[in-house]
Amino acid sequence: MAGHEPPASRPIVACAVQTPLRRAFDYLIPHNIDPGAVMPGNRVQVPFGRRQVVALILHRVDVSTVDPMKLKPITAVLDEQPLLDPLHQQLMRWVSDYYLHPIGEVYPLALSPCERRGEPPASMGEPGLKLTLRGQGLPENALKRSPRQAQLLALLQAEAQPLSALRDAGISTGIVRQLIAKDLAVRCQIDGNPAWNAGPPLPPSSEQQEAISAIRDTLGGYRCHLLDGITGSGKTEVYLQAIASCIAGSRQALLLLPEIGLTPQMLARFKERFDAPIVVLHSGLSDGERDRGWSAARAGKAAIVIGTRSAVFVPLARPGLIIVDEEHDAGYSQQDGLRYSARDVAVKRGHLADCTVVLGSATPSIESLDNVNRGRYQLLRLRQRAGGASLPSARAIDVRGLALRGGLSTEMLDTVRQTLDRGEQALLFVHRRGFAAGLQCHDCGWVAQCRHCDAGLAVHRHPIRLRCHHCGWNRDLPGHCQHCGGSRLASTGVGTEQSEAVLAAQFPGTALYRVDSDTMTGKGSRDAFHSAVRDPAPAIMIGTQMLTKGHHFPRVTLVGVVDADNLLFNPDFRGEERLLQLLYQVAGRAGRGDHPGQVLLQTRHPEHPIIARALREEYGVMAAEIIEQRYQRGLPPVGAMAVMRCDSTSLDQGIGFLQQVKREMNTTASTLIGPLPAAMARRAGRFRSQLIVMADTRRALALAMNTLVAVAEALPRPSGLNWFVDIDPIETL
């Protein structure tokens, strides 16, 4: 079909087509399309197999390696101007190369939902309503017979209104429709506030001032700062003032947060400070909202973009500053599809686009601290808490041989009581949700197992069921042991529900909040909890890690870690780093403001080096020791690591495939470990295995991984088997 005319006479372009295939696809530019209109970063519609798809132009191709008879022509050019500027194309190309992910799946991450579908980019303004000429001609007291319509008319007579503002004013869409039907009003676009102003800053401490100045001095070029600031030291104020400087130079600022739940309070703080367009981008928004925010960011209309990990890919017309808050947080690492670290992409982006990058954390990652040591990042430290509040005191409770109620020792319960008696609040951290971690037969040791995973089932009370926390499978609570028939079944390990029940009985009448993924289902429950927390009355908060993320608890003076041992013997090489970060983050919730805080750790291993010293030493001292250990053991940040993972319908199939890949790799520049079954080999009915790759240098790792992927691609793929690679994996289990 394409071959009626000598194809070589037409120009050829390489395109990123949305497909998991790890290559670009070449297309001809037909006669009816001006080759000048086909620019890199433009979207085009192309035939692909038997269907038409949206693709992005990568570059011109002088000599295609594809059989000329197979080349097809582009169907249509979808954009007059490229949606991705050359720097952004370079970033997306880097992501594809670095993470060894198909280019056709990487490029669309820089597009909004409607752009991915091939639709025109969204217009920037907010959808709104304005009066027609006829509506403008009405007298001020018109529509008296219909008070709601009159109210809307009055609002519109003042000025055109965004639909969201009308909703807030209590005007239903029905009223809007009625005015439109009467030809008094029409839908329109309301442009955002064009001002880029910052309100007065809070007076900074000398440390904050130093940090702000250091960041300010590097604006306009690439520099990465690590803002190492203990909880309550005012990192956000540093962000605000650095951003104020950035937008004063009419460059845009991008602030990344590790999870959606942190955006509302950050946005509130930003709206208070800035009279400037702020765009929020995360997966909790509707497609339309994302489309509009995306357009505003790319057009340079948005002064500030606040978003979660995927927002690192949003095009910005004039990027000036990229901030990654809580940079140590695992939420920046995507765990499926393209396995990227938004923090690492942010740093690369800053480097390519000459932006200043700020990584902020109270517990910086080992990688970032190492980058400071190597002189790649500049360290900015905040060591004082606002208002001079003192750091919490920490103590371990040795619970060996103690009678526990709901996992709580008498000492813990007594300290909770004292805290409440002083009119203060207590926060208790339990590692698991549900009532108990497992169910075991007292007579034969049988443990209730998930049908689809190599994992035990957790006991839940509301409703009463056994539930797998890895796949969601659940069953009723058995009355008898499934192995010996005995009836003495006992729950093992404590979950949030159990501690909650004990606390409710011990402290009747005291406000008690449980925060885990079972109670924090909707947006409403989260909001309700956060407003409850601001209530100064004595209260107990109990929950999982969810409770530790970034939130402010001004009245909490006691933090209890109910089962500190849970993270103690994690075989992953990042286990200790995780534990340390968790302990310091949890402790950071205690004693803000003028009340000193205390932290209690319940443990059966009080002699464990981390438990014994954590929270007495500074985080940085403990982290330095972990870095030292990593160097001794030759683990990241020394050299580089990657994993090829496999999931399949049988374990042998996965291991066999990885073995075959390993056999065909004759590398000396890297070390291959495995293949080995994953820590939980069977999960949701799939068997997981992995091949770990370690190399002394990034370059050697990239080389090895490229070959590894090429080998795996060339191998026939057994049905039901999936493989993928994970560069800089956050866990190797």
Add this chain to the structure above:
DNA sequence: AGCACGCCGACT
């Protein structure tokens, strides 16, 4: 991943 083609079992 889609989406086709293709070749064998149980339904109108």
Add this chain to the structure above:
DNA sequence: GTCGGCGTGCTC
């Protein structure tokens, strides 16, 4: 007879 099961092969 054909509706449909998913094996395997291809996409510029």
